[in-house]
Amino acid sequence: GAVVSQHPSRVICKSGTSVKIECRSLDFQATTMFWYRQFPKQSLMLMATSNEGSKATYEQGVEKDKFLINHASLTLSTLTVTSAHPEDSSFYICSAPTSGPSYEQYFGPGTRLTVT
Amino acid sequence: KQEVTQIPAALSVPEGENLVLNCSFTDSAIYNLQWFRQDPGKGLTSLLLIQSSQREQTSGRLNASLDKSSGRSTLYIAASQPGDSATYLCAVYDYKLSFGAGTTVTVRA
Numbered sequence: 001g002a003v004v005s006q007h008p009s010r011v012i013c014k015s016g017t018s019v020k021i022e023c024r025s026l027d028f029q030a031t032t033m034f035w036y037r038q039f040p041k042q043s044l045m046l047m048a049t050s051n052e053g054s055k056a057t058y059e060q061g062v063e064k065d066k067f068l069i070n071h072a073s074l075t076l077s078t079l080t081v082t083s084a085h086p087e088d089s090s091f092y093i094c095s096a097p098t099s100g101p102s103y104e105q106y107f108g109p110g111t112r113l114t115v116t
Numbered sequence: 117k118q119e120v121t122q123i124p125a126a127l128s129v130p131e132g133e134n135l136v137l138n139c140s141f142t143d144s145a146i147y148n149l150q151w152f153r154q155d156p157g158k159g160l161t162s163l164l165l166i167q168s169s170q171r172e173q174t175s176g177r178l179n180a181s182l183d184k185s186s187g188r189s190t191l192y193i194a195a196s197q198p199g200d201s202a203t204y205l206c207a208v209y210d211y212k213l214s215f216g217a218g219t220t221v222t223v224r225a
Binding site: 006034042043044045046049091093095103104105106107108109110112 | 147148150152157158159160161162165205207209212213214215216217218
């Protein structure tokens with residue numbers, strides 16, 4: 001199956017700093033990628049849809065100025081958490097659908113962000 | 117707004133027993149439905165994908181059915197093993213992927 005990677009897998013940062021998370025599709029091109037966050041023992045919540053060559057689409061309630069998304073190429077999307085606060089601590093996961101009629105979603109391994 | 121519900125929230129069975137996990141969704145206008153497995157602290161592994169025109173998919177010990185008109189899907193896992201212990205998530209795709217809260221499965225050796 002298709003492979004999606006994320007980097008870093010874990011990051012600890014101080015309150016007020018910014019953190020960048022990368023999502024890469026390793027063996028296929030993805031014009032669209034999705035970013036989710038997951039709180040402990042809860043399901044995934046879609047944050048935004050990342051579109052190559054255009055602006056990201058954010059879900060209701062997600063601050064676009066706080067969670068900056070850049071889809072730099074057909075294999076790379078980045079999520080930058082700006083001015084991070086402890087309440088931003090969470091598990092962030094990206095996904096990318098394969099092309100073709102199935103539109104099957106493949107997920108990265110996730111990034112654990114801890115803001116101190 | 118699409119709502120996805122998974123029942124039960126948790127399930128504990130002895131090794132060898134068959135597992136039945138249920139998923140329901142409110143809007144039947146979906147493109148596909150996927151079942152995922154998530155181990156603690158890890159990302160999601162795709163298990164099965166059912167297109168809206170299909171009624172079931174099978175892979176090894178796993179079988180998933182889809183009844184789009186009634187908004188239901190069921191994941192069957194035959195002859196469960198301790199390695200099947202994980203959280204299983206159902207997700208439906210219309211214009212975006214909507215997840216259920218998951219069923220946490222424990223298979224006792």
